[in-house]
Structure formats: C-alpha cells, structure tokens
Amino acid sequence: MRHIRVISPPERTAAVLDILRSRPGVTHITLAPGGSIEPSGDVIGADVTREAAHRVLQGLEALGIPADGAVTVASLDTVLSAAADEAERAVPGDPSDAVVWEELTARTREESTLNVTFLAFLVLAVMLAAVGVVTNSPVTVVGAMVVGPEFGPLAAIAVALATRRPHFALRPSIALLVGFPVAMACTWIGAELALAADLYPEDVLASAAQVDFIYRVGPFSLIVALLAGAAGMISMVTAKSAALVGVFISVTTVPAAGYAVVAATVGDWHRALESTAQLGVNLVGIVVAGFLVLALRPAAWRDMREQVGL
Structure with missing residues (x-):
C-alpha cells in the first residue's frame, strides 16, 4: 500500500476528503485541521492500495493541491488492518500489476x-x-x-x-x-x-x-x-x-x-x-x-x- 499525505488549503479540504471517500481502495483517512504551518493548511492522510493510488493522485492534481499545498507518497511495507484488507479486495487486479505513474x-x-x-x-x-x-x-x-x-x-x-x-x-x-x-x-x-x-x-x-x-x-x-x-x-x-x-x-x-x-x-x-x-x-x-x-x-x-x- 501507499500512504498519501496531503497539505490542503482549508477551502479545498472538503473536496479532498470527497475524493478519498469516494475512491475504492482508500482507507485510514485522517484529518488534522490547521496542522500545517508552511504551507499553511489542513493535513490529511490516507492509506491507498497500489491499484487505486494513480487515480487518487490524479484527483488531487485536478484540484490543484500540488500548486497550493503538497502531496507526498510513501510506501508501506507492512499494514495490519482489516480495513486495509477490505480496501485491497475493493479494487480489481493484483497490486504487483499496478503502476503508480506519478511515483x-x-x-x-x-x-x-x-x-x-x-x-x-x-x-x-x-x-x-x-x-x-x-x-x-x-x-x-x-x-x-x-x-x-x-x-x-x-x-x-x-x-x-x-x-x-x-x-x-x-x-x-x-x-x-x-x-x-x-x-x-x-x-x-x-x-x-x-x-x-x-x-x-x-x-x-x-x-x-x-x-x-x-x-x-x-x-x-x-x-x-x-x-x-x-x-x-x-x-x-x-x-x-x-x-x-x-x-x-x-x-x-x-x-x-x-x-x-x-x-x-x-x-x-x-x-x-x-x-x-x-x-x-x-x-x-x-x-x-x-x-x-x-x-x-x-x-x-x-x-x-x-x-x-x-
């Protein structure tokens, strides 16, 4: 899986959360309002399956988050979570066949x-x-x-x-x-x-x-x-x-x-x-x-x- 951390301008936080909630393969969504000092904004985190990562990143780019905030992606080697297992099952295909183009x-x-x-x-x-x-x-x-x-x-x-x-x-x-x-x-x-x-x-x-x-x-x-x-x-x-x-x-x-x-x-x-x-x-x-x-x-x-x- 991949952990995506987003620094979002407050006025776009709701749209970011909508993207994360609506995409299959996304779980462990967290929100820290005002958690970022530079650039200022809200800090949002989520764990995403490899198969879903590209589409999630596409959605964040469409919102202009990289221009006014930030998007970072980190690899997760071990995830022990029933929610993560469910997220994997929600997305077709095998993680090994997925390509995270941005990465x-x-x-x-x-x-x-x-x-x-x-x-x-x-x-x-x-x-x-x-x-x-x-x-x-x-x-x-x-x-x-x-x-x-x-x-x-x-x-x-x-x-x-x-x-x-x-x-x-x-x-x-x-x-x-x-x-x-x-x-x-x-x-x-x-x-x-x-x-x-x-x-x-x-x-x-x-x-x-x-x-x-x-x-x-x-x-x-x-x-x-x-x-x-x-x-x-x-x-x-x-x-x-x-x-x-x-x-x-x-x-x-x-x-x-x-x-x-x-x-x-x-x-x-x-x-x-x-x-x-x-x-x-x-x-x-x-x-x-x-x-x-x-x-x-x-x-x-x-x-x-x-x-x-x-």
Whole structure:
C-alpha cells in the first residue's frame, strides 16, 4: 500500500476528503485541521492500495493541491488492518500489476539528471570496464556493469514514450548523450597514459579472449538487451531492487564503451566501431523493452490511457 499525505488549503479540504471517500481502495483517512504551518493548511492522510493510488493522485492534481499545498507518497511495507484488507479486495487486479505513474515518473526523473554524481559514476564505470578489457578480467567488467548508472535515463525515456510525453525524454537523453562521450573521453586519456607508461601492450586485445563478448554484435545482443530492459522496468515498477542488480550485470552498455576506448587507443578501429554498435544496440533495446512492458501490462495500459486523457 501507499500512504498519501496531503497539505490542503482549508477551502479545498472538503473536496479532498470527497475524493478519498469516494475512491475504492482508500482507507485510514485522517484529518488534522490547521496542522500545517508552511504551507499553511489542513493535513490529511490516507492509506491507498497500489491499484487505486494513480487515480487518487490524479484527483488531487485536478484540484490543484500540488500548486497550493503538497502531496507526498510513501510506501508501506507492512499494514495490519482489516480495513486495509477490505480496501485491497475493493479494487480489481493484483497490486504487483499496478503502476503508480506519478511515483515511477518521479523515480526515473531523479535518476536521469545530468549532474556531477551521474558523471562520476559513469566515468568510473567506463574506466573499470577498460581495466577489465586490458586485464582480460570478466569479473572487473561485471563490476563496471554494476557501477554504471545508465539504466535510470533509459527507463526515464521509456516512461516518457509510454505516457506520450516525449518532452520528458529530453533530460535523460541529454544525460546519456553528454555522459557517455565525457566518460569515454576521460577513459581515453587514462588509457593513453597507461599505454605510454607501458602498463599494457598495443596488442592487448589479442589476449583478451574472455571479454570478446563485449564487442561481438549479433542477434543475442538485442535479445539480451530486450530481456534485461523488460526485467529492469518490471523491477522499477514493483520496487524489486534485487532484480535490478541482475539487469545491471546483463547488458553490455558500459563495457562496450570501455572496450571501444581501448580498441581506439591501440588503433583497432574495427573493434572500436563494433563496440560502439554494441553500445547502441543495448541502449535502444533497453528503451524498447521498457516501453513494451509499460504498454502491455493490462493495469498499466488502463492507467496510461487515463494519464494522457484518452
């Protein structure tokens, strides 16, 4: 379930209560008149099932509550209440199939902003991948996959497409289009310095057989990207973080960027281009899979239609 707390201007409190009382799946409604100091207003709380959360939030947004007050949503891991059980039964569908679009949009937006932290993680991830290539170490490559922060922007693009709000894809697209070149440029500088210091030979790729999978583009490159992207989006929708870690170590995005840099450094432009193609295939595959997951889930499709006013 989700706990929704509303700070409402007093003149709209009755309308907020009407929304909460009229929606199935809402219970434990509380009211503290004048309970908020900044912004001033009444504090209203309610526990809402996942299946009902999106419609309740839509109603609160229609009242203009976010503009003049506030709406916060928190996840409830354990609820012991007969009223809560009744609220769950009052709403069709399974909680795991529900999509709280506002929550998903906020989460992906937070993880897809181009900032120092995002760039730092991406630079470190690509550098780790490059080290994994020159040392022929799949374990290091897997570590780079886990560190890479690129799934957040990819998921945000998929959500933007699913909700038919392409302008929401601008921020994550910028994060990727700026982040990867910057990370690869920083890695190239490090690779050149390492090569000049004779830390690895120019024919290093000839002995890197254990990481050849990174640059070899084939049908399974797209298949893995689609499967991982689907698993990742389901993980984000259902808040299953353990599954998301599995996604990170399945896709060849960051490793492909690191391999391309190493290949370019030693003058193997064929492998550099193949690695870049591998990067592109994985990025596109993850976005497509994420969009399909959101579009094909029955509850998600119903809510998506309401989200865009269809």
